[in-house]
Amino acid sequence: MRGWILAAGASLAAVVYGVGAATSDDAEKTGGATTVYADGRNAFSFPAANLSDEERTRFAIGNSFFRRNWVEAPASTTARDGLGPHFIARSCGGCHVQDGRGAPPSFRKGLHDQPVGLLMRLSVPGTDAHGGPAPEPVYGGQFNNAAVQGVRPEGQVLLRYEAVAGRFKDGSRYSLLKPHYSFGQLGYGPMAPDVMVGPRIAPQLIGVGLLEAIPEAEILRNAAEQAAAPGAIKGQVNRVWDAFAEKPMIGRFGWKANVATIAHQSAGAFLGDMGITSPQFPQEDCMPAQTDCLAAPRGAKGQGVEIDAKTLADVVFYQATLAPPARRRIDDLQVKKGQVLFQQAQCAACHRPSYTTAEGPFPSLSSKALNGQKIWPYTDLLLHDMGEGLADGRPDFQASGRQWKTPPLWGVGLIKDVNGHSRLLHDGRARGVLEAVLWHGGEAEAAKQQVLGMTRAERAALVKFVESL
Structure with a gap:
């Protein structure tokens, strides 16, 4: 992707990662040959530029199942029935609108407007059979505020904000x-007193197949080099269970790197967000106390899972081959100034600029067109302690309640075009790039202090650089 033009004052991170001066071609092509030149409402929705015609057809098929609503069972069709019994969205695109980023409920719509692109993870102390979070005993691992006919919704998510000057x-x-979260109108009684709640915004999906194709050795290298370097930045990998590989793997997706593959993420979201069963997750997510949920009709006439392996594979392929858009304004002098400031503030120590992809874990669910590409996502895919201000107190596999995965920065400047907002961080609390930086703490405290010391013009340049990615 990125024009990473090394200048005087460039941070040590650039040297550590061997990032040399980028050519103008590198500077624009965020995803190598997969890159598309796009902006506006549909900027996140194009297939990788180098897909074959046959792959573009498969992309279109996966797109149709990603965007179209699922319906309640029983229905006249078994191809898209089985919604619920509990859910927060009727389609993948309901949370990832235009393949983009969700947002918390808007004050303009009222505080009780129920979130779709913002979900609430639930757990209690302990772990499940695979070392992941233990589900809350009444409401499970995710709070669902909608339900099919004859089933009670789990309740309402309530949100208020406190100003921090x-x-x-x-x-x-x-x-x-x-943000401060609470729950109202609980459908099945009180939650466990030791419940832990983790709000999660649906992120944009561009380039996820390229992130999946980053060699595992490179992620481990990030952790080893940070461990050996002076300073507070010491990222860690999260090792998580993958239902498709049926083994532990390094986490790459989710706000705490709590998911290893697009396939697991997709099947898990079909179940958790829409109540759609799959070969990997064949049981409805109904807790023992939710007797109406357990008794609700099942899709596919109750004869099998509600999304079959082939359809699920096409949806995974669709997401894996969504292209990152090209960088913009790379020759703008303010952008170039911001690029130097980004390096000087040590932002690149976590937001590693570039990688060369290999092959993803499941070749049949992706494309060879993604292999061997020089990409510029700006992430190390590691967990970092971000301080008490961002902590949710909820562990997830090996991630602590204060740790978060470094999110990729590509496409950040297009979120407003695609989704009409600029909300960032794991719960959408930040109203833009600068606010996101100001929430940094813990390992990133020194970087935040550098930004606090910048002039107004320097802060504007830093933001403009990040928004060019």
């Missing part, structure tokens, strides 16, 4: 939004 070192004021 601060100053830059030049005296300029800023204000952040600290």
